[in-house]
Amino acid sequence: MTAKDFRPRVLVTKIGLDGHDRGSRIVAAACRDAGMEVVYTPPWQSIPAVVKLALEEDVDVIGISSLATDHLIVPKLMAALREAGLDRVRVVVGGIVPDNEQPQLFQSGVRQIFHPGTTLDEITTQISTYASEARLAAAETGV
Amino acid sequence: MEVLDLDHAGLVAGVLDGDRRAIARMLTLFDDASPGSREAAGSLAAHAGRALVVGITGVPGAGKSTLVNALLGAWLERGHKVAILAIDPSSPISGGAVLGDRIRMGEHGSHPNAFIRSFSARGELGGLSRATRAAVDCFDAAGFDRVIVETVGAGQSETAITAMADTRVVLCPPGLGDGIQAIKAGILEIADVLAVSKADLPRAGETAHELREMLTLRRANPDQAWKTRVMLVSAPEMKGIAELIEAVEEHGRVNGHGRRLKSPALDIRQGHGTLENSGDADVWRERLSALTERDGLCATLGISVVAGGPGRAEVAMTVDARHMNFNGGCHGGTIFALADAAFGLASNSHGALASGIDAHITFQVGVRPGDRLIARAYEYSRSKRIGVYRTEVLRIEKENKETPVSAFTGTVYIKQ
Numbered sequence: 001m002t003a004k005d006f007r008p009r010v011l012v013t014k015i016g017l018d019g020h021d022r023g024s025r026i027v028a029a030a031c032r033d034a035g036m037e038v039v040y041t042p043p044w045q046s047i048p049a050v051v052k053l054a055l056e057e058d059v060d061v062i063g064i065s066s067l068a069t070d071h072l073i074v075p076k077l078m079a080a081l082r083e084a085g086l087d088r089v090r091v092v093v094g095g096i097v098p099d100n101e102q103p104q105l106f107q108s109g110v111r112q113i114f115h116p117g118t119t120l121d122e123i124t125t126q127i128s129t130y131a132s133e134a135r136l137a138a139a140e141t142g143v
Numbered sequence: 144m145e146v147l148d149l150d151h152a153g154l155v156a157g158v159l160d161g162d163r164r165a166i167a168r169m170l171t172l173f174d175d176a177s178p179g180s181r182e183a184a185g186s187l188a189a190h191a192g193r194a195l196v197v198g199i200t201g202v203p204g205a206g207k208s209t210l211v212n213a214l215l216g217a218w219l220e221r222g223h224k225v226a227i228l229a230i231d232p233s234s235p236i237s238g239g240a241v242l243g244d245r246i247r248m249g250e251h252g253s254h255p256n257a258f259i260r261s262f263s264a265r266g267e268l269g270g271l272s273r274a275t276r277a278a279v280d281c282f283d284a285a286g287f288d289r290v291i292v293e294t295v296g297a298g299q300s301e302t303a304i305t306a307m308a309d310t311r312v313v314l315c316p317p318g319l320g321d322g323i324q325a326i327k328a329g330i331l332e333i334a335d336v337l338a339v340s341k342a343d344l345p346r347a348g349e350t351a352h353e354l355r356e357m358l359t360l361r362r363a364n365p366d367q368a369w370k371t372r373v374m375l376v377s378a379p380e381m382k383g384i385a386e387l388i389e390a391v392e393e394h395g396r397v398n399g400h401g402r403r404l405k406s407p408a409l410d411i412r413q414g415h416g417t418l419e420n421s422g423d424a425d426v427w428r429e430r431l432s433a434l435t436e437r438d439g440l441c442a443t444l445g446i447s448v449v450a451g452g453p454g455r456a457e458v459a460m461t462v463d464a465r466h467m468n469f470n471g472g473c474h475g476g477t478i479f480a481l482a483d484a485a486f487g488l489a490s491n492s493h494g495a496l497a498s499g500i501d502a503h504i505t506f507q508v509g510v511r512p513g514d515r516l517i518a519r520a521y522e523y524s525r526s527k528r529i530g531v532y533r534t535e536v537l538r539i540e541k542e543n544k545e546t547p548v549s550a551f552t553g554t555v556y557i558k559q
């Protein structure tokens with residue numbers, strides 16, 4: 001990493017029909033307090049909106065908070081990100097994800113699932129590690 | 144100009160092509176002040192000048208984000224490509240920030256002709272202004288013909304806003320308290336358009352009236368081709384938005400798009416020869432002050448900038464016990480340092496990096512603690528590679544009379 005003033009850029013969002021945003025607010029605030037630049041969106045984002053935002057804000061990590069039952073919208077987001085050329089962006093999911101759905105998320109490229117009970121420290125440490133990885137990937141590919 | 148490394152040359156080409164990913168990445172490089180980003184900014188600036196860049200500033204809660212959204216919608220509807228740079232303050236403790244959420248909540252962000260990006264104000268004003276200016280030029284070069292920069296007014300210097308926007312809109316919420324606050328922050332002075340927000344609220348008309356009165360009291364500037372306008376806007380009702388757009392576009396037509404390009408960026412090495420065009424004394428003073436603030440010796444000795452211009456600089460200091468030699472007189476090195484500071488600023492004022500290769504000095508009169516000294520440097524000759532500068536050091540006497548203290552001559556080698 002050569003940039004002299006690297007700050008992780010993180011998007012904290014919710015997609016789909018899930019309207020509870022308390023958890024994502026707390027995570028956004030924790031990331032900010034850990035020195036990251038956080039783009040935070042209200043709930044009910046569409047996949048194209050998230051992709052456009054991630055692209056324009058050049059985020060390193062997307063954190064998706066998900067309490068709803070429809071986690072399988074996440075693989076659709078992963079596909080859309082790849083299509084937009086945003087392969088370097090690391091995606092993590094937070095929430096209650098049933099065991100049988102997890103393999104599908106990981107297969108689609110999700111790096112990590114933060115289950116209820118994960119400490120905020122753990123979450124921010126992991127996110128900033130993923131952010132560094134993503135920046136390195138950006139430096140290597142040039143975009 | 145320095146040679147770009149391969150990646151950045153590729154990125155610059157991508158930006159010029161309008162590739163959104165390249166634009167986004169370039170903006171991050173500016174924001175991080177990454178190696179090579181200044182050179183990239185320079186190449187992009189050479190392609191800038193078509194866009195109309197509007198700076199929107201105002202106290203927190205003035206209604207900036209709401210207005211930016213309204214402008215975005217109106218400009219998109221008229222077929223423009225619109226880029227927005229939203230600058231959010233970062234937390235003074237962690238340095239982190241939550242960015243741009245208000246504009247994002249608006250309805251126009253997903254439009255394919257809109258590009259919304261947030262930067263966090265990371266404390267250092269010079270750095271932010273540099274990154275912002277580079278970002279604006281990047282959008283311009285990429286083909287966005289309307290660029291909006293949203294900043295919190297307080298603390299932004301006049302130079303910073305002038306250097307990043309062609310047209311400056313200051314947004315004042317209704318109510319006297321806030322109005323006075325805006326004026327204290329000095330942002331009234333820089334407005335091309337003063338917009339009173341929330342025109343639907345009862346005291347908006349009154350505030351507009353007060354602002355008009357204040358403008359008439361302001362010292363007149365005879366060179367001004369543009370008279371500051373006061374307007375009322377109500378963003379949720381879209382009232383006054385078309386009129387505001389008309390005023391902003393007219394200002395752009397009168398002054399020409401790309402006015403900002405003629406004002407010096409805060410970093411002297413980014414000037415790209417545009418400095419010569421600026422006659423603004425305040426701009427020069429601020430610009431050179433920004434350099435001395437980074438100069439350890441100037442800070443140690445208490446040297447400050449009085450004035451500057453292309454090839455010129457004037458600096459001052461008050462002599463105290465720290466500056467004395469063992470005989471109780473002012474140390475020759477102190478006077479040399481003062482003369483050298485003026486020399487350094489004058490010789491670097493053109494934007495190219497100039498390194499001193501020779502300097503000498505005479506000492507005419509003694510200097511005591513409490514004396515006020517100034518050093519004035521001017522360009523004696525300058526070719527492509529070599530510049531010669533003369534500096535006079537003077538002691539300020541009663542009634543501002545000046546006594547010559549030292550004559551200094553310095554030569555620089557100019558790096559291309």
Ligand SMILES: Nc1nc2c(ncn2[C@@H]2O[C@H](COP(=O)(O)OP(=O)(O)OP(=O)(O)O)[C@@H](O)[C@H]2O)c(=O)[nH]1
Pocket residue numbers: 201202203204205206207208209210245295340341342343344376377378379380
């Ligand atoms: N009545 C009325 N309220 C408005 C208008 N414009 C903005 N507001 C309200 O004023 C508040 C602040 O608006 P913002 O657009 O967030 O103001 P801002 O200047 O961006 O604020 P900061 O982001 O805190 O600097 C919000 O609650 C808006 O809904 C208006 O034209 N009329």
